[in-house]
Amino acid sequence: MTDDTPLIDLECQSHTYPDGTVGVHDIEFSVYPEEIVAVVGGNGSGKSTCLEHLNATLVPDEGRLVVHGTEITDENRELARSEVGFVFQDPDTQLVAPTVVDDVAFGLNNHGVTGEGALERARDALASVGASHLEERIPHYLSGGEKRLVGLAGVLAMEPSVIVLDEPFAGLDPERSAMVAERLRDIRAEEGISVVLSTHDLDTAADLADRVCVMADGNAIGGGTPREVFYDDALLDRANLTPPTPVRIARDVGLDASDRPPVTEAELVDHLGDGANKTRRAVAASDD
Template sequence: MSKDIISIDHVFFRYDNQSSYALEDISFHVEKGEWLAIVGHNGSGKSTLAKMLNGLHFPEKGTVRVCGLLLSEDSIWDIRKQVGMVFQHPDNQFVGTTVQDDVAFGLENSGFPHDEMVKRVHDALKSVKMSEFLDQEPHHLSGGQKQRVAMAGILALQPEVIILDEATSMLDPLGRDDVLKTVRALKAQKGLTVISITHDLEEAAKADRIIIMNKGKIYKEGSPEKVFLMEEELIKLGLDIPFSVKMKKELIKQGFELPNSYLTDEELVNALWTSHLNE
């Protein structure tokens, strides 16, 4: 039996002095343990929606429930304990002089006992494979390492939900793959619910489900396989399909038989290699 950890029902929101809605009649649910990608071009409403999930915005109309709590002024701090956000620029999140100091910052603010704090810091850094960087200064790390430290700071607080708000957009391809592999491993190990806010469909391909935003509304939703069949529509919305999907289309034109969907380069390469071995 599935359990909804987030419920958004008929939500409307607009910024001060704006006549048009940034979010208009938005409804969707997120299951516990699911990885949901919310995609759209700049101005589609996806980042506004992410901030609402963490109580940075309140709906003008409609309701937001997180972990069974109705978002309100009274529940906002309880909700924030359950939802951790990793942002586009990890440097903006660093406050400690060393990696371990930074990961401990949220725990100190929450009044955790010292022994519990030390254990959580070490466990969180181990889970993102950054234990050997305990005493490093954060600004000396690579982009991918900084994002993993930012994730460790969130994981130490043991939230139910992690929101990645364009968290990989400033990384090179290797750094992005490294962070996404870490997220997938953590999701499997800890049963985390992950929401990634992105315009990058290569990243969205890793998710269980995709919601496409356009002009403040939900345009379409479905599995990555289903969404990537909408190639022409995605391009018209200012989005781009993953390289592996494009390449499969071109290979079929050249006479290759590729009946399945391949959402990553690795899946496509493996399919081509298997096809070659069977010839």
């Protein structure tokens, strides 16, 4: 599979829940190898519904899901479940075993991998998210950030090609949000696994994602790189979103007109540093 061939290709013209609520109206969504995609939008925009279609937890009323070039049907949904791991917003829904290592091995056990083989893969998965020290802990006594890492390890142990996370930073303090974000970067860089996540944290989305998909009223209304999306006022207005903090500051100090306006905190610092250096050079020249 080449880099221009999607791992996941979703076309969902509609999905209606059993109570008659329309979850999404119009979505075209693809995931490519070794990328991080952030899905952003306000409450009720359809983010979670979109994500749950990516591993066939939900299926379109109209449309189709293609995973690794194979269209998913009722007969082969297991392909979507095995290739696309899902980490739910509430980590407690995925914690079922008496110890962390047993919990991470639980999905493997259900797929016929048992004994020491399952435990070894579980330990490797915990190590990959920096959580080896939690192996013998009781899952329900972990902090929110630790639970997110254990849930992520449980999905990684299944060796998917894509990991989907619904609001992975919800309820976490900045330190633990940064910890989870760093592990997601590692997974993409070191494991070659693509990551899709929904989030309200646009600062983190700008810093973490290669691409951003914007949703509103059950529709995917636009997307692109973080720089393209977060400087598109019309698009953000349609989604009732406020640009990330670095973008707002850049506009306040006139950096939005530069060739590559800053979209992350690091880029903003670099721009401001360049400006200060230019000012110092100009002052020095005038003194001469």
